[in-house]
Amino acid sequence: MAAVPPPFLILIPLLAAAALTLTTAATIDPGDLAVLEDLRGTLTNAADVLAWPKHTDACGWPHVSCDRAGRVNNLDLKNANLAGTLPASFPTLTALQDLSLQNNALSGPLPSFAGMASLRHAYLNGNDFLSIPADFFSDLADLEEICLDDNPRLNASTGGWRIPPTLPASAPQLRVLRLDNCSLVGPIPPSLGAMTALQSLMLAYNNLTGAIPPAFASSTIQTLWLNNQRGDADRLSGPLSFLAGMTRLQQAWLHGNHFSGPIPDAVANLTQLTQLWLNGNRLVGLVPPALLSLPLLHDLKLDDNALVGPAPVLLARGANVTFSHNGFCGAACAPEVTALLGFLAGVGFPQRLAESWAGNDPCRDWLGVSCYQGKVTLLNLPGYGLNGTLSASLANLSALSDVRLNANNLTGRVPDSLAGLTSLRKLDLSTNDLTGPLPPFTHDVDVNVDGNPSFNGPSPPAHRSPTPTPPSTPADSPNNNNNTNKKKKSTLVVLAVTVPVAITVLALVSLAAVLLLRKKNNNGSVQPQASSVVVHPRSGSGSDPDNLVKVAMASSDSFGGTSSATSSRDSDIHMIEARSFVIAVQVLRSATKNFAQDNVLGRGGFGVVYKGVLHDGTMIAVKRMESSVISNKALDEFQAEIAILTKVRHRNLVSILGYAIEGNERLLVYEHMSNGALSKHLFQWKVHGLEPLSWKKRLNIALDVARGMEYLHTLAQQCYIHRDLKPANILLGDDFRAKVSDFGLLKSAPDGNFSVATRLAGTFGYLAPEYAVTGKITTKADVFSFGVVLMELITGMTAIDERRIDEETRYLASWFCQIRKDEEKFRAAIDPALVLTDEILESISVIADLAGHCTSREPLQRPDMGHAVTVLVPMVEKWKPSNNEAEDYMGIDLHLPLLQMVKGWQESEASMTDGDSILSRLDDSKGSIPARPAGFAESFTSADGR
Numbered sequence: 051m052a053a054v055p056p057p058f059l060i061l062i063p064l065l066a067a068a069a070l071t072l073t074t075a076a077t078i079d080p081g082d083l084a085v086l087e088d089l090r091g092t093l094t095n096a097a098d099v100l101a102w103p104k105h106t107d108a109c110g111w112p113h114v115s116c117d118r119a120g121r122v123n124n125l126d127l128k129n130a131n132l133a134g135t136l137p138a139s140f141p142t143l144t145a146l147q148d149l150s151l152q153n154n155a156l157s158g159p160l161p162s163f164a165g166m167a168s169l170r171h172a173y174l175n176g177n178d179f180l181s182i183p184a185d186f187f188s189d190l191a192d193l194e195e196i197c198l199d200d201n202p203r204l205n206a207s208t209g210g211w212r213i214p215p216t217l218p219a220s221a222p223q224l225r226v227l228r229l230d231n232c233s234l235v236g237p238i239p240p241s242l243g244a245m246t247a248l249q250s251l252m253l254a255y256n257n258l259t260g261a262i263p264p265a266f267a268s269s270t271i272q273t274l275w276l277n278n279q280r281g282d283a284d285r286l287s288g289p290l291s292f293l294a295g296m297t298r299l300q301q302a303w304l305h306g307n308h309f310s311g312p313i314p315d316a317v318a319n320l321t322q323l324t325q326l327w328l329n330g331n332r333l334v335g336l337v338p339p340a341l342l343s344l345p346l347l348h349d350l351k352l353d354d355n356a357l358v359g360p361a362p363v364l365l366a367r368g369a370n371v372t373f374s375h376n377g378f379c380g381a382a383c384a385p386e387v388t389a390l391l392g393f394l395a396g397v398g399f400p401q402r403l404a405e406s407w408a409g410n411d412p413c414r415d416w417l418g419v420s421c422y423q424g425k426v427t428l429l430n431l432p433g434y435g436l437n438g439t440l441s442a443s444l445a446n447l448s449a450l451s452d453v454r455l456n457a458n459n460l461t462g463r464v465p466d467s468l469a470g471l472t473s474l475r476k477l478d479l480s481t482n483d484l485t486g487p488l489p490p491f492t493h494d495v496d497v498n499v500d501g502n503p504s505f506n507g508p509s510p511p512a513h514r515s516p517t518p519t520p521p522s523t524p525a526d527s528p529n530n531n532n533n534t535n536k537k538k539k540s541t542l543v544v545l546a547v548t549v550p551v552a553i554t555v556l557a558l559v560s561l562a563a564v565l566l567l568r569k570k571n572n573n574g575s576v577q578p579q580a581s582s583v584v585v586h587p588r589s590g591s592g593s594d595p596d597n598l599v600k601v602a603m604a605s606s607d608s609f610g611g612t613s614s615a616t617s618s619r620d621s622d623i624h625m626i627e628a629r630s631f632v633i634a635v636q637v638l639r640s641a642t643k644n645f646a647q648d649n650v651l652g653r654g655g656f657g658v659v660y661k662g663v664l665h666d667g668t669m670i671a672v673k674r675m676e677s678s679v680i681s682n683k684a685l686d687e688f689q690a691e692i693a694i695l696t697k698v699r700h701r702n703l704v705s706i707l708g709y710a711i712e713g714n715e716r717l718l719v720y721e722h723m724s725n726g727a728l729s730k731h732l733f734q735w736k737v738h739g740l741e742p743l744s745w746k747k748r749l750n751i752a753l754d755v756a757r758g759m760e761y762l763h764t765l766a767q768q769c770y771i772h773r774d775l776k777p778a779n780i781l782l783g784d785d786f787r788a789k790v791s792d793f794g795l796l797k798s799a800p801d802g803n804f805s806v807a808t809r810l811a812g813t814f815g816y817l818a819p820e821y822a823v824t825g826k827i828t829t830k831a832d833v834f835s836f837g838v839v840l841m842e843l844i845t846g847m848t849a850i851d852e853r854r855i856d857e858e859t860r861y862l863a864s865w866f867c868q869i870r871k872d873e874e875k876f877r878a879a880i881d882p883a884l885v886l887t888d889e890i891l892e893s894i895s896v897i898a899d900l901a902g903h904c905t906s907r908e909p910l911q912r913p914d915m916g917h918a919v920t921v922l923v924p925m926v927e928k929w930k931p932s933n934n935e936a937e938d939y940m941g942i943d944l945h946l947p948l949l950q951m952v953k954g955w956q957e958s959e960a961s962m963t964d965g966d967s968i969l970s971r972l973d974d975s976k977g978s979i980p981a982r983p984a985g986f987a988e989s990f991t992s993a994d995g996r
C-alpha cells in the first residue's frame with residue numbers, strides 16, 4: 051500500500067470501500083439467512099441431509115448460491131432426500147432465481163410463491179405436497195419454467211385444485227408449465243391458450259374435464275401432454291378442432307381421454323408434428339390423408355377409437371402408426387362402404403352411427419342399413435339428429451330403394467345424382483331444412499319433402515301416396531294353417547322402425563324376409579326384387595295370425611302405432627311397416643288391465659313384471675320400473691339396458707319386444723313364456739297342481755340354458771356375464787323349451803377370462819365362492835351357477851334352504867359334492883319325482899359329473915359353457931323324442947309361422963354370423979362397453995319361484 055504512487059492515494063479509500071463491499075457481498079442477507087434457518091427447522095431430517103455448518107456464512111453452504119448482494123439466488127436441493135415441509139417464510143427469498151427441490155419427500159402445504167419476482171425456474175416435482183394456495187402463481191414476473199408434477203395429493207383431500215385463469219397475466223414469461231399427476235380438476239382455462247411464450251404444457255394424469263378452449267388454436271405450444279385424465283365419467287372431451295392452428299406443435303399426447311368427433315383436416319398445417327398419440331378416445335370419421343403425409347410425423351397412435359375408412363399408412367420413412375380397435379375397413383374400402391362413409395361425412399359422423407358403421411361390410415349390423423343380396427337397399431335413419439348435407443355419394447349405392455331420413459336437420463339441396471338411382475322407390479326427406487329444387491326423380495319414386503320450411507323448389511311429384519290404402523288382406527283365412535297354402539303365399543314383412551334401438555329388430559326381420567324371398571327364388575316361384583316391395587298395412591287382428599301376428603307384436607299395429615302404406619303393385623309381396631319399437635304406455639296399460647294385481651308375474655327390487663294381452667291376443671310380459679328409482683340417470687341406464695337387450699338375441703334368451711318411456715313410466719316388453727319359471731315346475735309343482743318334469747324335459751332345459759349362456763359368454767357381440775342364473779330366471783315356453791331371462795344384472799366383460807370387479811349381485815346359494823368373496827366376476831361364476839342349477843334338476847332341491855333340518859344339506863352345492871362319492875347316498879338324493887330306469891340313472895350320473903365339474907372350487911377348473919353344451923348334446927340326442935320336436939327350428943322353414951322363422955334366423959345369426967366375428971368382437975373390448983345399468987341392479991325374483 052505504501053508503494054502506491056500519490057495519484058493513486060486518492061483511490062485508497064475507494065478500494066477499501068470496494069473491499070468492504072466485496073466482503074459484504076459474500077455475507078448472506080440476514081432475511082435470507084433466516085429463511086434458510088427456518089428451512090433447517092421445518093425439515094424433519096435436516097441434520098442428516100443438510101451439511102449446513104452453523105456460524106459460517108450461508109452463502110458458502112453447499113447447495114446455496116448468493117448474488118453479490120448476499121441474496122440467495124439459487125437453491126439446489128434436488129434428489130436430496132429432504133423430508134418435512136417448506137417454511138412459511140420461504141417466499142421472502144425474493145432474489146431466488148433457480149429453485150430445485152424435485153424428487154424429495156417434502157410434504158405439507160406449499161407456501162404461496164406470490165411475489166417471488168426473480169424466480170425463473172422452479173422444480174417442485176416429485177414430492178408429496180398436500181396443498182397449494184390459490185395465489186401461488188401471483189406476480190411471478192420472471193417465471194419461465196415451473197414443475198409441480200407428481201405431487202399426487204396436492205389439495206386432493208379438498209377435491210383437487212384448478213389451473214388459475216390468471217396465469218398468463220401473473221407469469222407472462224412462462225415457457226414450461228408441467229403439472230402432470232397433481233390432482234388438477236376442472237376445465238383448462240382459455241387463457242392458457244393465449245400464453246404467448248408457452249412451449250410445453252404438461253397436464254397428464256389429472257382429473258381435468260371439458261373441451262380444449264378454442265384459444266389453443268393460436269397457441270405457440272410445441273409439447274402438449276393432456277393424456278390419461280383419470281375421471282371415470284368425465285375426462286377431457288370435445289372435438290380436436292383446437293389442433294388446427296397449433297402450427298408449432300411437435301409432440302401431442304392426447305390419449306386416454308374422451309375426445310370425440312373427426313380428426314380435423316386442418317392437421318395438415320402441423321408441419322412440425324413428430325408424435326401424435328390419439329389412442330383411447332372417441333374419435334370418429336376418416337383419418338385425413340394430409341395427416342398421414344406430414345413430413346416429420348413418425349409416431350402416430352390411433353388405437354381404440356371409432357375411426358373408419360381405409361387403414362392408415364404413414365408416408366414418412368421408418369414411421370410407425372398403430373390403429374387397432376377401430377372400424378377401419380382394411381387397405382381399401384368396398385365401394386358401398388365408401389359411399390356410406392361419404393354420406394356419414396356429410397352429416398358430420400354422429401357418434402352413434404360412426405361407432406356402428408365399422409368394418410367393410412355394411413350388411414353386417416350397421417345401424418339403419420339393410421341389405422338384400424349383399425347390396426344396401428334401405429337407409430333408415432329418421433330422427434337421428436343428422437346435421438349437415440346429403441352426400442352425392444349415396445348415388446353409388448346402386449340397389450338403394452328406400453331412404454328414410456325424415457325428421458333430421460339436413461340442409462342444402464338434394465344431390466342431382468340421386469335421381470340417377472334406378473332402384474330408388476322411396477325417399478322420405480320430410481321435416482328437415484332442405485332447399486330445392488328437387489332433381490328430376492322418375493314417377494316410380496315416392497319423394498316426400500314435406501315440412502322443409504325453406505324448401506323453394508317445385509313441389510315434389512304428385513304421385514306419392516299420401517294416405518294409407520286399405521290393407522289387402524291376405525287371401526288365406528286367418529285360421530288357415532295349411533302348409534301348402536302358406537307356401538304358395540309369400541309374405542314379406544319388413545319392420546321399418548323409427549327408434550334406433552330397434553334397428554336390430556329391423557335388420558333381423560328384414561333379413562328374415564330376404565331369406566324367405568331367397569328361398570322362394572330357389573323354388574323359382576318369385577323373383578326377388580327388392581325394389582318392388584310394397585308397403586302394406588295390417589288391419590288389426592284381421593290378418594293371417596300365423597304369418598303376421600307375432601311379428602306384429604313388434605310392429606306398430608298391435609301396439610297402437612300408425613302404419614303408412616301404399617297398395618301393392620302386381621305382386622304378392624307385402625311389407626309391414628312398423629313405425630316404432632316404442633310402444634305407447636297406454637297400450638301396455640290396457641294390455642295389463644292397468645297393471646292389475648292379478649296380472650303380476652313377479653316382482654323384484656326395481657319393479658314388477660306383469661302379464662299382458664295385446665288386442666290381437668298376443669301375450670306379453672311387461673317389466674315396470676318402480677317410479678322411485680327413476681331419475682335422469684336411470685333413464686340413460688334404461689336405454690343402455692335396452693341397447694344391451696337388443697344386442698343379445700338368441701332363441702334360448704328371452705327377447706325384448708319393445709319399450710315405453712312416458713313421464714315416470716319405464717316399461718320393457720318381453721315375449722311371454724307361457725309355462726313360467728323353471729322353479730315353479732321343479733320345486734313347487736305340487737302346490738301348483740303340475741306334472742313333475744320328466745328327465746327328458748330336464749335334459750332339454752339344461753341344454754337350452756347351456757346354449758343361452760354359451761351365447762352370452764362367447765357368441766354375442768360382446769362377452770356378457772349373467773350373474774344371476776337360477777331356476778327363477780329360467781322361463782319355459784309352451785313346449786317346455788327354456789329361455790334364460792332377467793338380464794337386469796347382465797354385465798359385459800372385456801373378455802371371457804378377464805375379471806370385472808362389480809358390486810356383488812346375484813342370489814346366495816348360486817354365487818361362485820370367488821365372486822362372493824372378492825366381488826370379481828368372470829364367466830366362470832355363471833358356470834358355477836349353472837352347475838348348481840344342474841344339481842337342482844337332479845335333486846329337485848333348491849340351492850339353499852334354511853329350513854332343511856340337516857345343516858349339511860342346506861347348501862346344495864357343497865352337500866352334493868360330498869354325497870356324489872357315495873353311490874347310495876347319491877341315489878337317495880335324486881328327485882323322487884323322477885322315474886328311474888337304468889338308462890336314466892346313467893344319464894343322471896353324467897349330468898352329476900358335469901354339475902360337479904361346473905362347481906369346482908377353482909374357477910380355472912370349471913369348464914366353459916361350450917363344454918357343457920358338448921356334454922349335453924349327446925345326452926339329449928339319446929333322449930330325443932321320436933316326433934322330432936326338439937331341434938327342428940334351426941333352419942328357416944316356410945312351414946313355420948313367421949315369428950318362429952325370425953327366431954330361426956336369430957339362431958342362425960347367433961351361431962353363424964356372430965360366431966364368425968367372435969374373435970374380432972371380443973378383441974374389440976374398448977372402453978365403450980356398456981356398463982350394467984345400476985337401476986336394474988336388483989335381482990328380480992319370479993313370484994312363482996323362490
Ligand SMILES: *[C@@H]1O[C@H](CO)[C@@H](O)[C@H](O)[C@H]1NC(C)=O
Nearest residue numbers: 206209210233257280281282
Ligand atoms: C380423480 O379421479 C379419480 C378416479 O375417478 C378419483 O379416484 C380421484 O379421487 C379424483 N381426484 C380428485 C382430486 O378429484
Ligand SMILES: *[C@@H]1O[C@H](CO)[C@@H](O)[C@H](O)[C@H]1NC(C)=O
Nearest residue numbers: 294295315316317318319340
Ligand atoms: C391452416 O391454417 C390456416 C391459418 O392458420 C387456415 O386458414 C387454413 O385453413 C389451415 N389449413 C387447413 C388445411 O385447414
Ligand SMILES: *[C@@H]1O[C@H](CO)[C@@H](O)[C@H](O)[C@H]1NC(C)=O
Nearest residue numbers: 347348349367368369370371
Ligand atoms: C418404429 O417401431 C420400431 C419397432 O417398434 C422401432 O424400432 C422404431 O424406432 C420406430 N420408428 C420410429 C420412427 O419411431
Ligand SMILES: *[C@@H]1O[C@H](CO)[C@@H](O)[C@H](O)[C@H]1NC(C)=O
Nearest residue numbers: 398400401434435436437459
Ligand atoms: C346436431 O346439432 C344439434 C344442435 O347443434 C345437436 O344438439 C345435435 O347433437 C347434433 N346432432 C348430431 C347427430 O351430432
Ligand SMILES: *[C@@H]1O[C@H](CO)[C@@H](O)[C@H](O)[C@H]1NC(C)=O
Nearest residue numbers: 433434435436457458459481
Ligand atoms: C335442428 O337443429 C335445431 C337447432 O340447431 C334444433 O333446435 C332442432 O331440434 C333440430 N331438429 C332436429 C329434428 O334435430
